[in-house]
Amino acid sequence: MARIKDQSVRDVIAAANIVDVVGLRTSLRKASGMRYMGRCPFHEERSASFSVNSDLNLYHCFGCGKGGDVVTFVRETEGLDFVGAIEWLAERFRVTLEYEESSPAADDARRKRERLYAVLDQAAAFFERHLWEGADGEPVRAYLASRGLGEAASKEFRLGLSPGDGLAGKAREKGFTADELRAAGLTNQRGRDYFPRRLMFPLADARGRIIAFQARKLLDDDPLQGKYVNSPESDLFKKSHVLYGLHLARPAIAKQDRAVVVEGNTDVIALRQAGFEPVVASMGTALTEQHLKELSRLTKRLYLCFDSDAAGEEATLRGMERAYEQGFEIRVVTLPSGQDPADAPDGFELRLGQAESYLHYRVRLELGRASDRQEGFVRAREILAKAEDSPERQEALRLVADRLDLPRETLSGIAPARGSSSGAPSSQPKKLLDAGVRLEREALAAVVAHPELVDALAGLSEEHFELGEHRRMRSSLIARLPPDPDLVPLLAELDATASTEGITKQTGTEMLLRLREKKLRRDLQGETDLARATELQAHVAKVRQALTEIS
Template identity: 40%
Template structure:
């Protein structure tokens, strides 16, 4: 696909009104040269979300989410970078120009667009068959018995595939589609060189992306035939493990309500939608994948699982706990009555209110696991409490939320009759270095002391550009401990050196995958909103210098005893330690006038 020209991206950025873009998602108020409000990416009571309207940047000091206006639309609308640029260009009437693409790229784009068109027309064909063909009477009766209205059936574009075996194939060919296109789209199969409709005599459920484009189908038989469910094969467009059913319908409601329900089956989604609960999607079984959880978390950080209360459902919940920790999102469990699923619950008379009451009483997965482990243990015996202690350690180690983990540790202490010392041991020995969340419970990784110092230094450099150059010119990437901070250091040094223009388009000159994208909004906003004393820059420089020397010293110590130049290394070690000692004394003196 042809790339959008940088000049067009800059024109879109120039046309955007950042406050107008953010306003539909949260209430913001002017605060000096910036705007502030509650973060649209996580729940909070005190506003920590800041917008720089001139540079078109945002940053949340609570959860760490930040970026430019393109990143904001990517995150809130679930779009790629190119799609976000087009979305904003359409909104502000900017005409986009594209880089010249190769004939091969244009052919791939053309075939992809034809595949989308073919799949959409196939969905329309199946829908017409469902409503108009006598052969679909059993499918209509099945849906009627399940209690689904025509409105919800049409909303999700349900259909029926004729059992004949070639009807879709012939209609598609009549419209100019080739046999290989139908096979590639998963609509036809081939046997001995002959093609046939892949789906025959089945109730059809279209899978769509967040934009509502049909990607493939799930198909259910209405008798005892096998397999009961048949899905489109994986293709360039359709990947079952990445998709959830109903996302096109649920996306806006999930953003608006800041929560999404994941259920097991298609009919659960339909039943909830009919009951007025539009923010539900289906994982098509209990095998919830990381890709599925990552996809829904683009629209909200509050995910509610409403799986059947059976063994498979329980295993899926345990899997979700590990995934939620890895993705740093909040997952809660809606506890369904035994033997019941969401569709049965809302159709059988419980309705919307019953389901939402269960959702309000949902347990965080950590709390559910702790309760399950305690319930399964013999807490009356010392041996049983020891076993429970061992089972609970890894559970707490996987906690996403530090506040929630502390609450559960207090419960464990009470139930297991532990001393405070043992509770501390449980937490410390179970936590994983480098993945600890912050104390605010947002799931953001806690920064090391060195990382905090590095980011503070770079923020002050942006605030005090006149003085920063003389410190930056002699520094190297070795002063910074992460890829994001090293990349940000290079960006700041170039900008202060006059290579960058200093306009709001600076962020767009960084590739979307550049590690600095994760920290630059924070650095820029901090530099413009936080007061820094004149001694902040030299003090932070000295602290970075001391930390960099310590890393070199540790590395040199580890190499001693290996090689013929050990005397030289001892002398170098002594020199570095003396240099670091003088720097630490300088810091302790508090006098930075000659730094």
């Protein structure tokens, strides 16, 4: 992949408005100057503790500790890497990106991908017009209404109607070639529209770009096999990589720290329409490694909601086991035969409250499959022996005891696996800063808020700071250069701290003097040479005098 030029990165960051970007996720109100406050989009809170500096493009939450710049925010909320975040911002703020010189083949591949994205977006718009504006879309609109899917929700997911012909001709009129249409999966070998008359569900990537379509059968004489048919796999589209609706569900998944995986696209639309947002669909496939990779960027808590037949299929069970082994906390919602989440979306939250833990569900399933008590015990032991001890494991053990009528000493022989808990790691509370480290941090915050204090900071050496990240931040501020990417969250915290605590220039000057005094007293404590000790005491006296004068 070609590298974005450094100047283009700087242009994007300069053009990006963090208030606009954060405003897509949470409501902000102006506090003072360039400062905005709001509720944190990363965790649930009642009072606003999320601070945004529109001048420096920084954010920091005093509740959960998350912070960074506008690029960090896009990476966190959209689940993108650095390049993806820059491209996302460039697209939103209309900045043309330039890439470093690369091989002609790489440049050609990038241009081809951009053309594919463009023609697929044009195709989605073509299908939308046929569904919502034409008379031929009326029966399909009626079908959507009969399924309880309103126009607003359907349009949010860009549902459309393939008329069966006309797309290829329109696309060629707009300058797209036959090869591009074929590569995008929009035409067949003869150059005709790939999809007959079908209800179209656009499939999107993490940035919301259309990469393919899933089409639902409408007519009995449909020439394609299958109720649902996907676009052919391509450079952009791999079915095992796609979770339907993920680009819209990302903010809710990250904020609520949970994701619900259902089977069907219409289930996603119906639930979102009912106000339940952290939901995606696996489009009939089991959870894959790529699915779990995408979800792990946002949460480690999964609710899997399938009908009774699908929930017991071996492929589905392998997907559950794979997720469990990767540290996901999994709960299973098994629906009665013939029911979908879309059948009762308003009561879906109640269903989640009745969900089973993965271990309880899996043990229950294996006991039901067993032909006798002995086989049931062996099956359950095989599952439980691989699990670390946890409340969920204890619950599953009780189920085994009840179903098989086993004595406690028999169950005690099923030893748990050793190691850390298999569930999602619990977050450790942030340690309170000791007085010395807090003084360092607030002194640096003063310099961030009042750059005229940089010269005073330069008068202090690295040894005046205990923490390595504080030493690195000192060097960055003195050099008047942007900090390394891993220090950006600290910069955001310093900026927010200075504003929230009202650190003035005078207060900052006092803090820097106190850091100097602290270092002098530390040196004095270990000094054995009388002349040097006298010199250090004189320096301490000068600092104390300076502190008195500014008080």
